[in-house]
Amino acid sequence: xxxxxxSNAADxxxxxxxxxxxxxxxxxxxxxxxxxxxxxxxxxxxxxxILLIGNGAEPMSLDPHLVTGVPENRIISALxxxxxxYHPTDAGEPEPGVAESWEHNEDFSTWRFKLRDTARxxxxxxxxxxxxxxxxxxxxxxxxxxxxxxxLYVIENAQAFNEGKIDDFDQVGVxxxxxxxxxxxxxxxxxxxxxxxxxYSFFPVNPRVVEQFGxxxxxxxxxxxxxxxxxxxxxxxxxxxxxxxxxxEKNPQYWDADRVKxxxxxxxxxxxxxxxxxxxxxxxLHVTSTVSPDRIPSFRKTMPEQLRIDPxxxxxxxxxxxxxxxxDDPRVREALNxxxxxxxxxxxxxxxxxxxxxxxxxxxxxxxxxLDRVRFNPERARQxxxxxxxxxxxxxxxxxxLINTSEAHRKVAEAIQAMWRQNLGIxxxxxxxxxxxxxxxxxxxxxxxxxxxxxxxYPHAMTFLEIFTTGNGNNDTGWSNSTYDSxxxxxQASDPEKRLQLLRQAETILLEELPVVPIxxxxxxxxxxxxxEGWHPTLLDNRPYKYVSFG
Amino acid sequence: MLKxxxxxxxxxxxxxxxxxxxxxxxxxxxxxxxxxGERAIRPEVLAQIEAYYGYDKPFFERFWTSLSNAVQGxxxxxxVYANRSVTEIISESFPVSIQLGLVSLMVALLIGIPTxxxxxxxxxxxxxxxxxxxxxxxxCLPTFVLGPLLALVFGLMLGILPVSGxxxxxxxxxxxxxxxxxxxxxxxxxxxxxxxxMLNQDFVRTARAKGVAESTIVWKHCLKGGLIPAITFLxxxxxxxxxxxxxxxxxxxxxxxxxxxxxxxxxxxxxxILGLTVLFAALIVLMNLVADIVHxxxxxxxxxx
Numbered sequence: 001x002x003x004x005x006x007s008n009a010a011d012x013x014x015x016x017x018x019x020x021x022x023x024x025x026x027x028x029x030x031x032x033x034x035x036x037x038x039x040x041x042x043x044x045x046x047x048x049x050i051l052l053i054g055n056g057a058e059p060m061s062l063d064p065h066l067v068t069g070v071p072e073n074r075i076i077s078a079l080x081x082x083x084x085x086y087h088p089t090d091a092g093e094p095e096p097g098v099a100e101s102w103e104h105n106e107d108f109s110t111w112r113f114k115l116r117d118t119a120r121x122x123x124x125x126x127x128x129x130x131x132x133x134x135x136x137x138x139x140x141x142x143x144x145x146x147x148x149x150x151x152l153y154v155i156e157n158a159q160a161f162n163e164g165k166i167d168d169f170d171q172v173g174v175x176x177x178x179x180x181x182x183x184x185x186x187x188x189x190x191x192x193x194x195x196x197x198x199x200y201s202f203f204p205v206n207p208r209v210v211e212q213f214g215x216x217x218x219x220x221x222x223x224x225x226x227x228x229x230x231x232x233x234x235x236x237x238x239x240x241x242x243x244x245x246x247x248x249e250k251n252p253q254y255w256d257a258d259r260v261k262x263x264x265x266x267x268x269x270x271x272x273x274x275x276x277x278x279x280x281x282x283x284x285l286h287v288t289s290t291v292s293p294d295r296i297p298s299f300r301k302t303m304p305e306q307l308r309i310d311p312x313x314x315x316x317x318x319x320x321x322x323x324x325x326x327x328d329d330p331r332v333r334e335a336l337n338x339x340x341x342x343x344x345x346x347x348x349x350x351x352x353x354x355x356x357x358x359x360x361x362x363x364x365x366x367x368x369x370x371l372d373r374v375r376f377n378p379e380r381a382r383q384x385x386x387x388x389x390x391x392x393x394x395x396x397x398x399x400x401x402l403i404n405t406s407e408a409h410r411k412v413a414e415a416i417q418a419m420w421r422q423n424l425g426i427x428x429x430x431x432x433x434x435x436x437x438x439x440x441x442x443x444x445x446x447x448x449x450x451x452x453x454x455x456x457x458y459p460h461a462m463t464f465l466e467i468f469t470t471g472n473g474n475n476d477t478g479w480s481n482s483t484y485d486s487x488x489x490x491x492q493a494s495d496p497e498k499r500l501q502l503l504r505q506a507e508t509i510l511l512e513e514l515p516v517v518p519i520x521x522x523x524x525x526x527x528x529x530x531x532x533e534g535w536h537p538t539l540l541d542n543r544p545y546k547y548v549s550f551g
Numbered sequence: 552m553l554k555x556x557x558x559x560x561x562x563x564x565x566x567x568x569x570x571x572x573x574x575x576x577x578x579x580x581x582x583x584x585x586x587x588g589e590r591a592i593r594p595e596v597l598a599q600i601e602a603y604y605g606y607d608k609p610f611f612e613r614f615w616t617s618l619s620n621a622v623q624g625x626x627x628x629x630x631v632y633a634n635r636s637v638t639e640i641i642s643e644s645f646p647v648s649i650q651l652g653l654v655s656l657m658v659a660l661l662i663g664i665p666t667x668x669x670x671x672x673x674x675x676x677x678x679x680x681x682x683x684x685x686x687x688x689x690x691c692l693p694t695f696v697l698g699p700l701l702a703l704v705f706g707l708m709l710g711i712l713p714v715s716g717x718x719x720x721x722x723x724x725x726x727x728x729x730x731x732x733x734x735x736x737x738x739x740x741x742x743x744x745x746x747x748x749m750l751n752q753d754f755v756r757t758a759r760a761k762g763v764a765e766s767t768i769v770w771k772h773c774l775k776g777g778l779i780p781a782i783t784f785l786x787x788x789x790x791x792x793x794x795x796x797x798x799x800x801x802x803x804x805x806x807x808x809x810x811x812x813x814x815x816x817x818x819x820x821x822x823x824i825l826g827l828t829v830l831f832a833a834l835i836v837l838m839n840l841v842a843d844i845v846h847x848x849x850x851x852x853x854x855x856x
Contacts (some may be wrong), residue, residue: 031834059622060633061633063633063634067633068588069588142595143599145596145597146596147586147592162595163595185832219603219634220628220633220634221634224633224634241806243644244716244806245716266815268804270804271801271810272801272802274699275715275801275803276803278699278706278707278715279714281707281708281709282707282713282715284713388822408757419819434583434588435817436582436817439587440582440587441765443587443591448645452588473591473593473594474590476591529751
């Protein structure tokens with residue numbers, strides 16, 4: 001029996017190890033097929049002129065009038081083009097797009113665009129002025145419910161039309177003089193209108209195609225699916241496999257096709273930042289959408305050539321709920337501001353090359369140097385807090401910092417919590433909420449202190465300062481100041497120089513009253529293959545793909 | 552037997568209805584809207600969008616519309632992904648999850664069952680202790696540790712296997728191994744337990760006494776009974792592998808259902824959450840039904856009642 005047992009076990013073991021061996025051989029075989037020539041995907045793609053981009057997320061749609069996010073913008077920038085195109089390096093400079101030339105009246109309130117003869121949709125039709133009128137009517141139609149329709153409120157009567165106060169689109173300040181001439185009347189003098197035109201909310205859609213697949217105001221219009229998509233950009237949509245790949249190819253009908261050097265761009269919607277990093281290191285991506293902040297110090301050492309840190313027009317700050325005690329007291333708000341050592345925070349905590357904020361509007365704007373009013377001054381902070389009735393932090397009401405769930409936000413909040421404890425003697429708690437709950441809490445003013453960020457829609461201080469006017473949906477602090485409101489309102493209707501002056505006055509008020517704690521100005525950190533050429537930092541992360549190439 | 556199946560089927564339908572109602576209530580009660588974002592949405596615009604998706608209707612009317620549509624297999628549009636319907640999303644990603652699930656199941660069975668049998672036959676030897684300890688580690692090691700570990704070794708260090716995407720058989724290896732090894736560990740332990748129980752039965756002693764070859768005892772007399780625990784677990788395992796592949800899908804960038812489930816919840820994409828919950832629930836109910844039937848068929852001590 002003994003021997004029998006052993007031989008049986010040996011049989012089974014043999015059978016088992018055979019199965020296992022076959023499994024491993026199978027695996028190995030598959031693996032060898034996989035390696036093929038041994039070339040990495042990025043190497044082959046670079047030779048073929050294919051750019052592989054990590055896109056961060058699956059786009060919610062590719063319809064420029066329905067989307068709101070950055071991942072969508074990255075793809076739509078390849079597929080569509082507005083009147084004005086992106087400049088290869090400078091976010092503020094206009095580049096001719098569908099419009100070959102433009103003129104404006106003396107006070108920048110009426111603009112006339114000459115559309116180029118050679119601008120074509122991918123179905124061969126010419127891009128006309130009428131297409132733009134249709135497109136802007138579409139995004140402003142109340143029934144479509146476009147979240148970015150607000151961007152077009154700069155156009156005369158656009159707001160009234162979008163709010164349903166007028167039904168006749170002829171009253172809105174956009175007119176096709178003829179097929180190639182578009183006239184736009186604005187609510188006031190707007191010299192930075194050309195910069196705004198680079199935003200996808202101003203992009204055209206093909207009216208015939210939109211009508212064919214569901215009509216102007218149908219949210220579930222099928223025109224923007226991969227089968228039906230008609231664009232006018234340097235690239236054309238070829239394949240869209242959800243959560244996997246969006247493949248675009250050079251558009252031969254594009255008016256500036258000679259300049260387009262890449263043959264294809266593939267976008268990979270990899271949401272997990274670590275998976276994206278693995279994909280990059282395994283040679284499957286040329287560009288990542290971002291990098292994990294805690295990996296930056298290691299990248300600085302191990303792959304400094306690939307790590308890119310670009311300026312980005314955004315402001316990271318805390319909101320203070322001024323409807324609650326003790327934040328209704330400006331002295332407390334100033335004390336909280338003065339007790340934050342922002343330089344230490346960006347050096348030790350965020351480590352992504354961010355600039356410590358000295359004002360609210362970030363640096364990087366040519367015509368608007370940042371204000372320098374928010375400084376680290378713990379003595380003055382303690383003094384102010386004592387004046388407010390909390391000497392040494394004694395008696396300071398229990399309060400908490402609200403963050404949306406994220407390690408990076410928690411680290412910043414913990415650092416500031418420690419600074420306040422050390423410099424002011426106050427103890428604030430930190431609690432996190434899931435993203436959508438956090439958004440609700442913030443807009444219902446159901447918080448004491450709340451972490452926030454704001455990214456500019458176009459390169460102008462207005463996009464940062466207008467949010468703190470009374471009743472603005474993005475104010476979310478309960479702060480209201482009539483002088484501030486009137487300065488912003490006046491600025492909206494002033495000539496460029498006056499406007500900047502007024503905005504500086506307004507921001508000065510904001511920084512005296514401090515319903516916010518500005519913390520740092522953003523950078524964009526990502527990994528980029530060294531072979532990619534013509535990939536320049538742009539302040540708004542715009543993507544002028546037509547200038548990108550492999551050396 | 553038909554009566555048994557019919558009864559269990561009816562039970563299943565009731566369970567699904569209850570799950571649907573419960574999910575609907577929970578989704579309606581959850582704070583946050585599918586349409587909110589960092590940038591505030593104007594109230595007029597929000598009203599338009601809500602009306603479009605029927606959020607302006609009273610609760611019970613919404614529930615009734617949603618349920619009667621669902622019965623017809625129509626779960627409505629995604630509230631977040633413009634111009635995609637829930638049915639489209641499911642039909643696109645479900646096949647991927649099934650493929651990944653089946654391959655992972657193969658891995659789990661091919662590794663788990665033989666290991667379990669071997670460990671039972673050679674119990675209390677190295678061939679028992681080593682695989683069973685490894686299996687214990689396998690059960691304890693979460694997929695979000697094992698996945699990146701495998702990706703690091705086979706993808707980055709050895710460079711022989713792709714680490715992200717879903718373009719062919721090679722792309723299945725690492726995710727299927729990650730997902731399959733976890734269940735292989737379960738199957739190994741269950742098979743070992745089942746086999747041990749059988750090997751200790753009186754009839755086995757009798758057979759041995761009569762001089763029946765040990766291989767015949769293991770393969771012919773014990774295997775069928777010894778596999779019952781593993782087969783009972785097969786139903787939940789299939790459902791679990793297909794529904795629970797979220798982590799693996801995220802790590803290896805696989806366009807399956809799991810990612811949608813989590814994203815649907817994070818986005819408050821109500822219709823998508825409902826559709827996927829019902830799908831997963833139906834899958835689990837169905838798999839349990841199949842497991843029950845097979846279980847009774849294999850085990851002469853049980854009857855369909």
